[in-house]
Amino acid sequence: MKKWLIPVLLPTLLSCTSNTDDNFYQSTHVDKSEINSYDLPKHAINDVVKGLAFQMLESSSFVNPKTPVAVASFVNLKDLESTNWLGNQLSENFIHEFQRHGLVVIDFKTTGHIRVTKEGDYVFSRDWKELPKRQIIDYVVTGTMMEKDDGIMVNARMIGMQSRVVVASAQSFIPSWVIGDELSRSQNVKIKDGLIIRDSEMLKDEDRAVEIQK
Numbered sequence: 723m724k725k726w727l728i729p730v731l732l733p734t735l736l737s738c739t740s741n742t743d744d745n746f747y748q749s750t751h752v753d754k755s756e757i758n759s760y761d762l763p764k765h766a767i768n769d770v771v772k773g774l775a776f777q778m779l780e781s782s783s784f785v786n787p788k789t790p791v792a793v794a795s796f797v798n799l800k801d802l803e804s805t806n807w808l809g810n811q812l813s814e815n816f817i818h819e820f821q822r823h824g825l826v827v828i829d830f831k832t833t834g835h836i837r838v839t840k841e842g843d844y845v846f847s848r849d850w851k852e853l854p855k856r857q858i859i860d861y862v863v864t865g866t867m868m869e870k871d872d873g874i875m876v877n878a879r880m881i882g883m884q885s886r887v888v889v890a891s892a893q894s895f896i897p898s899w900v901i902g903d904e905l906s907r908s909q910n911v912k913i914k915d916g917l918i919i920r921d922s923e924m925l926k927d928e929d930r931a932v933e934i935q936k
Contacts, residue, residue, distance in 0.1 A: 770896055771815035774878045777892035782880060784889045792828045793817050794864040809867060816863055828859050859883050873897040
């Protein structure tokens with residue numbers, strides 16, 4: 723009886739293994755739904771990234787647990803060469819989210835050595851001279867940020883490093899209340915003694931604004 727069962731069960735087991743490799747994200751994903759940004763609490767950037775990751779990995783057929791992926795900072799859509807705290811925070815959260823779901827994530831900012839100083843011990847660097855010249859990366863995840871009146875529009879994409887083909891993409895809107903006070907600071911808005919203070923550039927079209935001459 724046992725000899726008869728072995729050849730029957732073996733193809734079944736192999737089939738299950740293959741299916742897991744092809745659909746590793748779907749088989750490990752817990753919250754199988756997109757994130758509604760307007761239901762998010764304040765400072766819930768990680769929940770926004772969960773929704774973006776769901777969109778990207780669900781639709782991508784090229785990425786599997788054996789394809790090395792790197793994550794770069796999200797940049798300002800206006801010039802594509804500047805970022806801020808939010809762009810770096812998005813990339814950090816994507817590293818966590820992809821690794822949590824089984825992707826091989828390459829942290830290219832790791833130097834390969836520990837730099838010991840009086841202030842602390844460091845393994846990361848943004849100085850390209852301290853980083854390995856060549857790293858194995860098949861795909862890179864990055865995106866753009868576009869500021870709106872009531873928040874930030876984020877477009878994420880996964881791109882083949884050699885082919886430059888976009889193999890997955892995702893889009894989400896981050897309301898200003900999710901970002902919190904940081905957005906106000908980026909808009910040159912300050913709060914002092916309960917009053918909202920805007921700089922001169924923002925008041926140039928305000929009829930009630932009075933110009934102060936030195």
